[in-house]
Amino acid sequence: DGGITQSPKYLFRKEGQNVTLSCEQNLNHDAMYWYRQDPGQGLRLIYYSQIVNDFQKGDIAEGYSVSREKKESFPLTVTSAQKNPTAFYLCASSRDREGGGYTFGSGTRLTVV
């Protein structure tokens, strides 16, 4: 079955450490996104990519970095510059520029210890 796989499901980060969240899709979607969700809030866009080897910052990109070397993969690195990284991170993809076929992964919960 086609879908988006995020790993790990839970991740713990120490102060000053960089961590990478994995996102893989087999839907053949061109566009991929990373959103952050905090308790009681809607999702906020971190980064997005419309095509391989191209990506743009969203609303809250500071302290995060991404790469898009393959169509199927869009990993997110949470760097030590992100001062409040504890949140639920969701990866998504869409079939077209009109937002059709929006599909989300099951999320990664990141906690700073």
Added chain:
Amino acid sequence: KQEVTQIPAALSVPEGENLVLNCSFTDSAIYNLQWFRQDPGKGLTSLLLIQSSQREQTSGRLNASLDKSSGRSTLYIAASQPGDSATYLCAVPRSGGYNKLIFGAGTRLAVHP
């Protein structure tokens, strides 16, 4: 700047009731509007996508309407069931970016037997 608001924030109803969830947005120049469902600790599942040229969409017991001129959408759930318990989020594309979504904070629904 587009803002999306959902009312109520939480709702608890007995099984079998028909209910309405509300979503409002400040910029009526939207391309489409989507409703998503999120179960606790999970990713989002797309429920309905309404194009700007449409006034409503139906899927099973769900019916979503869109009134662009007033900046409102409603999600109607008929004959609610305990399995409908989840958080429901609406989202609209941001200006100039059809597939980059702005989300409301969601309505947390509990349907009790």
